[in-house]
Amino acid sequence: MHFDELVKTIKERRDTLQVTQETLAQLSGVGLRTLKQFESGRGNPTLQTMQKIADVLGLEVSLKLKSMPGNK
Amino acid sequence: MHFDELVKTIKERRDTLQVTQETLAQLSGVGLRTLKQFESGRGNPTLQTMQKIADVLGLEVSLKLKSMPGNK
């Protein structure tokens, strides 16, 4: 997943759960400014920040093998 | 995946591909010190850094739904 996809996933998940940025910020312990920055696609969050946000949304950061051409 | 698992995944993948930290650093454009720090479990890399490293190893950073109890 590229950066934009990660952002999109977070946003969509937050929308699905009907949580505002403000609430998510509080629940995750991540600053509201940081969350806004990230969701507007202008961030480069640390792994910890990503994990805190993902966690609250029932998501997790993982590493998976890239699908190769023909390995699809 | 928790932090330690992410680290382990990167390390194992690098071992599998028989790439040294030095080579991986060069190929990914990530500083050797940063890579060492990360692999020794003492880092908090930015998403970009993670992606650069993962990329070279044929891995990608992704977000997946956490498995819930009973959703296993």
Place this chain on the structure above:
DNA sequence: CACATAAGTGCTTTATAACACACCTTTGTT
């Protein structure tokens, strides 16, 4: 339109990731 609620932005400070350099430790080989 007026109002409320949520999301996005400019500015600033503080904490820390990224980095290079030099050095130490571990591991394996002869």
Place this chain on the structure above:
DNA sequence: AACAAAGGTGTGTTATAAAGCACTTATGTG
């Protein structure tokens, strides 16, 4: 043991993520 190759660490500098605050856009509701 001597040596080589890879991994790990201490220190200092620079770049930037994290954060709060105030303000500006949307977006929706009466």
